[in-house]
Amino acid sequence: MDDEESILEVASEYFMAKGYHVLTAENGRCAADIIATEKIDCCFTDINMPEMDGLELAEHIRKVDNTIPVIIMTGYPSLDNTIQTLKNGVVDFLIKPVNLNQLELCVKRVLRERRLFIRNLFLAKEVEGKQRIEKLNRELTYKVDELNTLNRIMTDFTTIDSSVDLFKRVVDLSTELTRANEAVFYIINEAVNQPVPVARSLARRNGHGAAGDQQPDPSDALDLGGFIMENREEDKPLLIQDTANVPGLPEVLRSLMLVPLNIRNKVFGILAVSAQDGAVRFSEKDLYYMSFMTNKAAYAIENIALYENIYENLFATLYAFVRAIEARDPYTEQHSNRVTRIATALCRAMGGSQEEQDILHVAGQLHDIGKIGIRDDILLKPGRLTDEEFRIIKEHPVIGANIVERLGLWDREKNIIRCHHERYDGKGYPDGLAGARIPMLARILSVADVYDAIASDRAYRKRMEEDRILGIMYGGSGTQFDAGVIDVFRSLYEKGDIAQILADAP
Ligand SMILES: [Fe+2]
Known part of the structure; x- marks a missing residue:
């Protein structure tokens, strides 16, 4: 580009004859337009041009494509100009008058340099790309590792249903996931004022540590x-x-993590993970894993506790129902308790x-729970019941089964409660089931229930004579009762076991 058209023409013809593709422009603005649409390998320009001068053009080119070399041609090179041209990414300048041979040598040189520059740029980009991929790869591997570890912690805890197993799992995972020598789980109890170690694990690396599956003694x-009480x-x-300069710690210790296990914002326990190997220092990542683990463990404990509580509370509530029914009738007090003892003894035998x-x-404890729905004047009536009253009394196995069914637990227990007044010969109630259609455990419960009923004082009569009691029990074999159950009852009775069970009952 030059404002002197004659130079442009001469140079253009010369280079075209040599096989170059030459584009010319009268000023910087026109050159910028050409660069926007054409592929340019290098650019020669004068400094002084109308509209956009050579320096502005060089700056513009650098912004558009910094691989295009710009050569400034000037009649009056000054230090200022030179510095300015270099700043704008100009690779060379030629002093006018410029002969064509000089111009061609310059073109060859800058084009060679440009090829090298582009290749370097490409290589650099490739290297950078490779490094970026490697970094991503490392990060990805790290993330996958981390996810695997976290996933492992999660799945390990979802299958545990007792808190004792859970503490064991926490300490075992601690020594597996870190380079710890020892992990101990302590329960914190304000009443004791000292952490109570409940589970301990030793590393199994290098042949050291616990042998076989035996769990090391927490004590x-x-x-x-x-240290835990003072520093947690x-x-x-x-x-x-690094525990080197921390007072109050055993000398063998090198690195230590104390991770609380909180349940509903209260510290329930502390996991202490310790390293005694010279080189091992725990990292933030180790601490993160341990915290994640105690969090999951806390959820698991809450779930276990919740389940155990619901189960126990439920039973306690129902049991209280039964006691309330029995309390209405002093003669049947502890009947359910005695029946349960006899029935489980028969079952065991x-x-x-x-x-x-x-x-x-x-x-056994809940078999008469359905009586809660029966009016006192019928339930406690001395003497014979009318047919209507007896019909109402006979509803209690069904009412009881319904109460238990609504809880969604204890399906088998529910059936036994429903069937405890069935007779082996099919003449019982509520369903008139016979023989093997009555659940075995209900047949056992029925023997225990009838025996305790006739062997204890009742509202409407005194305790029966022993001969008469045994007459009813043994005489009912095969009709009212399953003969197999009566045989076992008889052997227990004759050994004095039944009397002993009743004597032991509260
Ligand atoms: Fe009953």
Whole structure:
């Protein structure tokens, strides 16, 4: 570009003859327009031009594409100009008058330099890209690792249903996920004023640590109790990367984490994770994992406690119902309790499983719970009942089963409660079931229930003579009762076990 058209023409013809593609412009503005639409490899310009001068053009080109070399041609090079041209990314300047040969050498040189520059730029970008990918890759691996660890912690806790197993899991995971030598879970109880170690795990690396599946004794743990009581910050985790200059800690210790397990904003326990290996220093990441874990554990404990509480509260409530019914009738006080004891003894003697005995324990205690819906004047009536009154009394197994059913728990217990007045010969109530259609545990409960009813004082009569009691029990074998259950009852009775059970009952 030059304002002197003759130079433009001569140069243009010369370079075109040499095979170059030449575009010319009378001033900087026109050159800028060309650069916007054409692919340019290098640019020669004068400084003094109308509209946009050479320096402005150079600056413009640098902004659009900093790989295009700009060569300034000037008749009067000054220090000012030179500095300015360099600042604007101008790679060279030629002093006028310029001969064509000089111009061509310059073009060849700047084009070679440009190729190198572009290649370097490309390489640099490639390197940068590679580094970025590697960094992303590292971050991704780290994230995947982290997610795996967190996921592991989550799934480990969802399958646990007892708090004892949970504490064990917390300490085992601590030594697995960190480079700790020892992890101990303490329960904090204000009444005791000293953390109580309840679970402990030792690292299993390098052949050290616990042998087999035996859980190390928590009471042998590194003594951190005093330090924990003094230094734990209410509900914040504590990381001591290097314990060297921390007073009050055992000398073997190198690094320590104290992580509280809070339940409803109250400290329930403290997880102490310690390293004794010279090189191990716990990091913020370790602390993060441990905090995440105690959080999950806290949720799990809450759930377990909630479930256990609901279950126990429910039973306690229903049991209180039963006691209330029995309290209305002093003669039947503790009837359910005695029936339960006899029934579970029969079940055990018949080879029943612990689960079946547990079911009988609940069903036995609650079998007459349906009587809560029966009026006192019928329930407590001395003497014979009318047919209507008897019909109402006979509703109690169904009412009882309905009460238990509504809780959504204890399906088998519910059936036993419903069937405890069924007879083996099908003449019982409410459904008139016979033989094997009556649940086995209900057949057992029925024997225990009838025996206790006739062997104790009632509102309408005194306790029966023993001969008469046994006459009813043994005589009912195969009709009122399952003969197999009566056989076992008889052997227990003759050994004196039944009398013993009743003597032991409160
Ligand atoms: Fe009953």
